[in-house]
Amino acid sequence: MSARFGPAGNSESFSKVHKSSLVAPGWIAGLGLDCYEYQCGKGVHVGEETARALGEKARAAGIALSLHAPYFINLANPDPESLEKTIGYITGACRVAQWMGADRVVIHSGALMKRTRRQALDIALTSLRQVIRACDDQGYGEIALCPETMGKINQLGDLEEVLELCTLDERLVPCIDFGHLYARSLGADQGAEVFERMLSRVEEVLGEERASRFHSHFSHIEFTPKGGEKCHRTFADDGGFGPDWSPLAAEVARRGWSPTFICESAGTQAEDALTMKREYTKWLENAE
Numbered sequence: 591m592s593a594r595f596g597p598a599g600n601s602e603s604f605s606k607v608h609k610s611s612l613v614a615p616g617w618i619a620g621l622g623l624d625c626y627e628y629q630c631g632k633g634v635h636v637g638e639e640t641a642r643a644l645g646e647k648a649r650a651a652g653i654a655l656s657l658h659a660p661y662f663i664n665l666a667n668p669d670p671e672s673l674e675k676t677i678g679y680i681t682g683a684c685r686v687a688q689w690m691g692a693d694r695v696v697i698h699s700g701a702l703m704k705r706t707r708r709q710a711l712d713i714a715l716t717s718l719r720q721v722i723r724a725c726d727d728q729g730y731g732e733i734a735l736c737p738e739t740m741g742k743i744n745q746l747g748d749l750e751e752v753l754e755l756c757t758l759d760e761r762l763v764p765c766i767d768f769g770h771l772y773a774r775s776l777g778a779d780q781g782a783e784v785f786e787r788m789l790s791r792v793e794e795v796l797g798e799e800r801a802s803r804f805h806s807h808f809s810h811i812e813f814t815p816k817g818g819e820k821c822h823r824t825f826a827d828d829g830g831f832g833p834d835w836s837p838l839a840a841e842v843a844r845r846g847w848s849p850t851f852i853c854e855s856a857g858t859q860a861e862d863a864l865t866m867k868r869e870y871t872k873w874l875e876n877a878e
């Protein structure tokens with residue numbers, strides 16, 4: 591096994607030519623990529639027939655699928671009505687993922703809502719426990735929920751918080767968004783030493799087997815000194831936006847891990863995913 595690479599949703603080069611996501615898996619495989627993250631960030635609006643058809647196309651093309659649940663999920667909101675909604679959004683996303691045969695659903699951790707980080711995390715842990723129970727009850731137990739590290743400082747979801755969420759159930763897989771971690775640390779979290787330390791920490795908390803197949807989002811990100819994440823950029827932008835991919839590629843190759851990297855570049859996510867895969871493959875060959 592080695593790492594997998596693919597785009598988050600459809601890149602501009604794809605959308606210019608194609609109208610339907612059903613041809614995306616074949617197009618992605620044609621580029622030499624391995625996976626595709628279907629975007630339901632603005633809501634789960636895909637019907638059963640389309641979802642099943644996409645799943646079949648993906649399997650035929652050898653493309654692994656994951657699904658991004660709605661952005662407005664907030665595990666850290668203790669209001670029972672809000673939790674009810676959150677559970678509905680996540681089980682709705684799991685239903686579509688099951689139709690597609692996607693085995694991972696990425697979820698955002700939530701906002702602090704003026705609470706301390708510890709208070710917000712405790713609420714999120716309680717909420718996530720109920721989310722998992724609802725997913726099990728409705729028959730989605732085989733789908734791995736992936737809590738994501740977030741890019742804005744006032745959001746819940748630094749690496750430690752996401753790892754603690756993942757300790758709730760051994761099926762949870764962290765979605766480590768390295769662009770987000772870079773943005774919320776105001777550019778500090780990058781480079782060989784930092785990536786080595788992060789991946790060792792994931793291994794320490796979750797064990798090597800689960801750590802080795804982590805889920806990941808990667809893009810260059812612009813940030814502001816107060817808030818963290820401002821916007822996603824592309825590899826071609828020459829504004830000095832990080833994080834630099836190469837040392838992370840080297841570290842993953844050195845460990846022989848097989849994570850899934852979804853590239854979230856703004857518009858060139860398929861092309862940049864391919865750049866990532868090529869760089870990683872170089873390191874992998876060096877490691878052998």
Ligand SMILES: [Zn+2]
Nearest residue numbers: 658696698738
């Ligand atoms: Zn996300």
